[in-house]
Amino acid sequence: MCPHAHTPAPAPDSPRLPETIVHEERAQLDFSQSMSYGDYLHLDEVLNAQHPLSPAHDEMLFIVQHQTSELWMKLMLHELTAATRCVAAEQLPDAFKMLARVSRIMEQLVSAWTVLSTMTPPEYTAMRPYLASSSGFQSAQYRCIEFALGNKNPAMLKPHAHRADLLAQVEAAWRAPSLYDEALRLLARRGLPVPADHVERDWTLPYQASDEVQAAWLQVYRDPRQHWDLYQLGEKLTDIEDAFRLWRFRHVTTVERVIGFKRGTGGTGGVSYLRKMLDVVLFPEIWTLRTDL
Template sequence: MTNENKPYDPAKEGAQMSFDGRMSYGDYLQIDKILDAQKPLSTAHDEMLFIIQHQTSELWMRLAIHELIAARNALRNDDLAPAFKMLARVARIFEQLNSAWDVLRTMTPSEYTEFRNTLGQSSGFQSQQYRQVEYILGNRNKAMLKPHAHKPHIHQLLDDELNQPSLYDEALRLLNRNGVDVPNEILTRDVREQHQPSSDVENAWKIVYQDTSKYWTLYELAEKLVDFEDYFRRWRFNHVTTVERIIGFKRGTGGTGGVSYLRRMLEVELFPELWHVRTQL
């Protein structure tokens, strides 16, 4: 038997192989907890897919929240290079989330029906992290606090988020600090309320786009925001098509209209003036 055919032993090259009293890969990542978190309530084969797809999405959203909060703080402090890196990362997180729908779409209506009744009234629109993402970005529908009233600490976390300027609010304040006037009523508005599209804000972004050499940093910020919302919109669209493919036009388990509810969400614009200004250019 030649040396080439002998099993490779990493220990001979110094790899650590004994972890008694040492932190291993599984210890650091708490793999036991993660792998013990899947608790199917039926014997249906595809329930495991359904659980893991949603759990991994929640993990990616946790990272998105981490990055978005840091990006917002960076914009607030005029620290733009890190903010741009974080926004680019969040866009790629949502690219990853988009790919997850491709896996879930391998489940057919017949397979979903085998365990759908076990979900009770649970539904994705009740995701506290998704709601936090939307609130950070500026989609501040206060009615969506209600599904979290039974968990006071979560309700408080989301309510506290409503008291802070959104990511887009901070972008507009940055715009104003850098010589592109934004109306005072926009800058001092009640941040708990939904931002309403403004022709004055649209004209402010128009100034940036028409003189990119002068306002390069603001131009880069604008495109980072558009890039992110582009991925976010695709995620919403893929959500709609996945749901329609699996349950058609049935009502959602949480009582929403299902596809009709999700299609309504497609109309929500996070950074409206950045899209509207393109018509003027």
């Protein structure tokens, strides 16, 4: 028995609640005739979607981290797609709200790597054989995000060729103008000197930086009062790429921490491949113009 233990004093009688409150509480606690929290969120399906294949304790962390990341990416795609439409329609206040949300979602994805980094190399090694060739490299949603942000690469369609529905989704993002493409088209409609081959082009090709595009953005940044909404758009794009760079950096450092320089389960070079991705710049002129301001 604990040295300072003592017999508690008897609890006073619980106060009686007014009858109206009792009935109200009963109504709030009885969901037999209405939709509950779990019903609305389909929690039975969500919370029973984790099926570890190995006996390793840490596989649950690996599954939950990737599933929650996919849910955040679903929301990110929802916002990016709508924001791109709003930029095309010159509904910039709505686009700004959506793009700000995309940056906040990226912060959540960056934080997720911090949780996964608690998995040590022996813990990952215990479950890795059960992953076979499955890899985050094959995420259709991530690929759509890359394409929506302008990092187009037709080779990235191939990992989804085994699923016609996923291939159609990824290919649609590959063929569509990116968020940055629509931003440049908007600058051109406002009379800024964006070259014609950046206003209408083959949207499936990777974006090529242009001195003329940089000059157009420079006009915006040198006179933000005259071009206030375009200036805000440029900064929203900067926020997104800033957050995306952090996500990529945390990805590569977490992978190196857990598996070193082993090849990835999806057949990539692992850390070597991810490090190459650190050099990808999505909105190049918005970054390079800062040197000339």
